[in-house]
Amino acid sequence: MFNDENRTICAISSPAGMGAIAIVRLSGENSIKIASKLLSNKDKFFSLEHGKMLYTQIFGEDGKILDDVLLVKFIAPNSFTGENTVEIYCHGSEYIQSQIIITLINYGASVAKPGEFSFQAFFNSRIDLSQTEALADLISSSSRESHRLAINQMKGHISSEIAELREKMLELVALMELELDFGEEDVEFADRTKLSEITLELIERTSLLISSYKYGNAIKSGIPVAIVGEPNVGKSTLLNALLKDERAIVSHIPGTTRDTIEENLIIEGLKFRFIDTAGIRNSDDLVEKMGVKRTFENIEKSQVILLTIDANIVDSQTFEFISSIKSKINDDQYLLILLNKSDTVNNLNDEVFTKLADTISVSAKTRFNLDKLEQKLINWVKSLKTSESDLIITSSRQLELFQNINISLVRAKEGIDKGLSGDFVSQDLREAMYMLGEITGHITNDDVLGAIFSKFCIGK
């Protein structure tokens, strides 16, 4: 995907726009030579120590001062990319930033594609593919928990688990193929019970990774929460009440449809994406029907459904309504009934609701029980965590590969248990190993690389 690995690339690595300081990064064999052309005193730069900052003027092609900057060089292989790298810390005017890039291009550098620095790091084995994915996650992390998962993965938690799995598989394959070599002599070298046990362990460990995805993905993408209910039960008041408390870290996202408001809210380091939907009502009105259809779509794509009811108006219709919502919900979703406006109701008996789904009395207006509501949300997310292990995958690419690895392993175990010949079993194991290699990028194909690196921002 990055065709010419010998090129020297450059990009603005700081966030886009104007600021006090911006960073221009150059990587490639010629980066030091190219960067030196910006200076009048090149020798000073050539003799500059690795990792030591140089305060200097840089000049444009016309010989005029471009800026006063700090320059640093990192000598291969001791840089992020593993190549010679130069970083320029310039004044953050957009004009200066673009002029430096233009000048470097004229001196022989190429504009880096998104993720190209990281690709070089991967290409030079500074990080593996799973760490590369974690790096992209790290940069886009917006909550404590998504940050923590990305850090763990970047530190190689998954990578070392994969290394262990791979080692065990290699051991299995070796034993199976040994059996194969001597197959004609009809001797069984390996203890098949032992092999079956090892395979079972591998199956269990990959299953754990597979089941971690549900939590990992919820953390990485934020947990979608639909607030649904009939009109005027206080859905928007509830959303506002929830947001108010955390307004410092609230961001507004334009809804995908005009009638849906989506708001991000971070509670105890977890990101929730609240979707305030149109009120649901049985109606013959076409426009309202469309709103209801959209609400059902929102339910479908949410993980948590806050079914909001006006505790003052509970009648047979209420239960019909709850049933209709329940029929739309699957086992992976969490339905929580909110008996709102409970501050104006005396002796509310919620037993009839708790039989239908988890229920809590709240008042969006007086903020009664909103803390408990938040706690219920947190607890549900935590319940997605299938183990205390920090081995949590967040990438759908990795999920799919681990699922296929798991299938191969199950097949291998069946073969072992049924006493199938070693070549059948070892083929399944080799398949699994191949897919492990795809996760870390030791085995790659361009489509996969393209998909991963295109998620990066420019300059990384």
Next chain:
Amino acid sequence: MFNDENRTICAISSPAGMGAIAIVRLSGENSIKIASKLLSNKDKFFSLEHGKMLYTQIFGEDGKILDDVLLVKFIAPNSFTGENTVEIYCHGSEYIQSQIIITLINYGASVAKPGEFSFQAFFNSRIDLSQTEALADLISSSSRESHRLAINQMKGHISSEIAELREKMLELVALMELELDFGEEDVEFADRTKLSEITLELIERTSLLISSYKYGNAIKSGIPVAIVGEPNVGKSTLLNALLKDERAIVSHIPGTTRDTIEENLIIEGLKFRFIDTAGIRNSDDLVEKMGVKRTFENIEKSQVILLTIDANIVDSQTFEFISSIKSKINDDQYLLILLNKSDTVNNLNDEVFTKLADTISVSAKTRFNLDKLEQKLINWVKSLKTSESDLIITSSRQLELFQNINISLVRAKEGIDKGLSGDFVSQDLREAMYMLGEITGHITNDDVLGAIFSKFCIGK
């Protein structure tokens, strides 16, 4: 304005938002001590050499890894601010950026106000006030010429001119006051003709600076160009044709009024702000009248007026129209008549127009003569430059002070020429010197400082 000079300040110095790398800057006596709390191996950081980068993990207050970063420290006074400074180059996730700031605050740092790092640099005499203003200009510079002016001023061109002016004034004052000391003996020590000559030189040099402002301000703010004309003469086509050629550096700015479109265009390194106005037509319609009123307001606030005429429809009304526009224009503005759609007219005689104002035949549609139009704009801007000197001021604050200095000098010269007593003359000279000190910030007041530093972005 920044009350406690002993505090240690921190801020994100890279542009706002997500990116590959972000920069957090700490400045103040305790910045090294505070930053060290992020590390597990503090000794390594304490013994780190000035200006040398350290690749390290940093930790949050909970002891968990926050990020892998590059850290650098600059020991006072060899830093931008003149204080101990630490810079942290972290992954550019917004979560990480905010967590580092929050952690540093909990460790004793304060959030820097906009411009506070620059204020410290000024306070510690690393740069003077005129250079500080240039620094703010540099960061917001968006064209080659505005960048060049800011660089020149930052390099101290104005500052050294002021130093020279000040020295000459000091010399004058000394001579005048020497005369004063011996005044009662009725001896004239100084050669008044010589003094008058020196004062005249000072007047001429400050006049040059004053007249440079017209160019300096045009460059810094961009030159407002109003495109005016009757409806359907091709104003918008013209604007689009001009923009098309330079679309890479065009930005869209929402107009101040709903009916005015403002577009920035950089031609040969100079920024023009084109204002496409509503067509002017004599009309009884109230709404149209309001549009016309707005057009006249736009003419008033523009420096260049492109009066656009359909060359196919030239009649007595056309000349009435030109007269009405001319009556609105003052000597500092540049009126250029554009005979548009000239591609569809044979043998157009423009002599009748050139008598009224500078005129050029163009065709927005075929792009005929648009290059010449651009050249006329460039030439006019260059004509604002009153000398070849690089001493160009861009700050209205400096303009006002130089104007007052000039007045004091003129008064001083009159006193010298009229043979007034030395104490009168020296008072005027001392006033002028005081105001010079205000320009460089050697003499300051809080209101002025507040106004200057509030223009900075956070982190600078």
